Amino acid sequence: MKKSYYLFNPVRLSRKDNTLQFTPFDEQGNEAGPCRYIPVETVSDLYVFGSLDANSALYNFLGKHGISAHFFDYYEHYTGSFFAKEYLLAGKMQVAQTRHYTLRNKRVALAQKFIEGAAFNILKNLRYYHNREKDLAASISQIEKYATQISATTEVPELMGLEGNIRQTYYAAFDTIVAGFTMENRSKRPPKNELNVLISFGNMMCYAACLDMIYHTQLNPTISFLHEPGTRRFSLALDLAEIFKPILVDRTIFRVLNKREVQPSDFATDLNGCVLKESGKKTFVKAFEERLKETVKHRTLNKSVSYKHLIKLECYKLSKHVMGIEEYKPFKIWW
Amino acid sequence: MYVILVYDIGEMRVARMLKLCRKYLNWIQNSVFEGEITEVKLKEFMGKAHTIMDLDNDSIILFKSREQRWLDKQIIGVERGPVTNFL
Numbered sequence: 345m346k347k348s349y350y351l352f353n354p355v356r357l358s359r360k361d362n363t364l365q366f367t368p369f370d371e372q373g374n375e376a377g378p379c380r381y382i383p384v385e386t387v388s389d390l391y392v393f394g395s396l397d398a399n400s401a402l403y404n405f406l407g408k409h410g411i412s413a414h415f416f417d418y419y420e421h422y423t424g425s426f427f428a429k430e431y432l433l434a435g436k437m438q439v440a441q442t443r444h445y446t447l448r449n450k451r452v453a454l455a456q457k458f459i460e461g462a463a464f465n466i467l468k469n470l471r472y473y474h475n476r477e478k479d480l481a482a483s484i485s486q487i488e489k490y491a492t493q494i495s496a497t498t499e500v501p502e503l504m505g506l507e508g509n510i511r512q513t514y515y516a517a518f519d520t521i522v523a524g525f526t527m528e529n530r531s532k533r534p535p536k537n538e539l540n541v542l543i544s545f546g547n548m549m550c551y552a553a554c555l556d557m558i559y560h561t562q563l564n565p566t567i568s569f570l571h572e573p574g575t576r577r578f579s580l581a582l583d584l585a586e587i588f589k590p591i592l593v594d595r596t597i598f599r600v601l602n603k604r605e606v607q608p609s610d611f612a613t614d615l616n617g618c619v620l621k622e623s624g625k626k627t628f629v630k631a632f633e634e635r636l637k638e639t640v641k642h643r644t645l646n647k648s649v650s651y652k653h654l655i656k657l658e659c660y661k662l663s664k665h666v667m668g669i670e671e672y673k674p675f676k677i678w679w
Numbered sequence: 680m681y682v683i684l685v686y687d688i689g690e691m692r693v694a695r696m697l698k699l700c701r702k703y704l705n706w707i708q709n710s711v712f713e714g715e716i717t718e719v720k721l722k723e724f725m726g727k728a729h730t731i732m733d734l735d736n737d738s739i740i741l742f743k744s745r746e747q748r749w750l751d752k753q754i755i756g757v758e759r760g761p762v763t764n765f766l
Contacts (some may be wrong), residue, residue, distance in 0.1 A: 345715070345717070347715070347764045348764065349764045349765075350764060350765045350766065351765065351766050352765065353766060355766065361698040361701065362698070362702060363698070363701045363702045377687075378707075380760065380766075381701040381705075381706060382766075383701060383702055383703050383704055383705060383714060384702055385702055385716075385720055386703070386714060386715065386716070446752060516736045516751075531745065627766060629765070630765065633764075
């Protein structure tokens with residue numbers, strides 16, 4: 345299987361002998377250390393956290409191999425992607441997807457499914473920790489109550505409000521699940537404390553992973569159902585991420601914090617907010633990557649599939665729904 | 680599938696073989712490569728390798744393993760080419 349590559353250190357990436365040459369360099373722009381080669385045939389995508397020096401010849405080359413590069417800024421925000429030319433164009437799908445967006449009842453129906461899946465997976469997380477001597481009964485019953493209201497909504501903003509309530513209750517439960525860190529309120533731009541940093545960072549990794557999977561299907565990443573399709577962003581990835589965030593991101597956060605893989609010393613708080621240090625980023629990304637690679641036995645396909653592939657299967661289900669082949673059922677964790 | 684590939688190729692052709700291997704596998708030592716590769720990619724690689732090799736003089740030896748974790752790898756001295764996707 346092709347691998348994702350994560351670039352943290354300042355590097356110059358270039359095309360050499362039809363493969364990727366990787367030269368580390370220091371602040372002055374001088375070469376530091378020997379160059380290495382990345383086998384291009386094994387690269388699925390690049391996640392760029394450090395500074396990357398590259399020229400158009402490289403991007404042409406990446407484009408030919410269908411490798412996308414995702415960029416993140418110093419504050420761990422997703423800033424954009426280099427996408428290879430769309431190779432799975434399908435006008436029919438585009439039209440069907442747009443129609444599902446413009447017809448209100450069809451759009452709400454889909455949006456409800458996303459929230460339904462998200463709420464289910466959130467509850468699963470909470471119940472898991474509830475069974476492990478963390479008292480979360482109050483949050484669980486509260487979210488269950490919200491979840492019953494999903495099907496009654498008729499407007500997307502109403503649904504978003506409900507989703508906000510669910511998340512708020514859920515995040516409040518983080519204090520109980522993770523010992524030693526406090527959540528307080530969800531804060532962004534910049535996140536105020538350690539837990540918020542990890543949530544932001546993790547969500548962003550999840551968006552990029554979803555976007556990458558959407559790219560390999562015929563869906564158009566800019567037309568979304570739950571989130572308002574804006575300009576200059578791939579909002580369908582945000583919709584899909586809703587379902588996968590509890591499983592991929594939150595579980596990883598609990599793991600790295602409870603197992604003390606990420607320590608308070610991995611954060612820098614001297615600024616206006618809080619940021620992850622290089623060491624923390626690396627540990628988290630590593631844990632996240634392991635999570636994506638983890639496999640589960642799929643019940644209907646009757647074979648082992650990785651979490652990453654589950655995202656792709658979700659895209660397939662969505663495309664079947666918009667094409668009117670099969671009704672979309674959100675992914676619900678079954679183990 | 681996880682493979683270790685070692686080659687012994689005549690001086691005239693060795694540079695071409697090196698470049699070809701770099702596209703598919705990670706370089707770990709002179710004339711030694713290793714990495715995760717699929718059945719089909721390996722076939723594709725072998726096809727290309729055949730065009731470079733002189734079958735009477737050169738050789739490639741391939742060690743195959745189902746998965747990386749079933750390979751007990753020990754490094755003594757300097758690790759020249761670490762295999763990682765966190766750079």
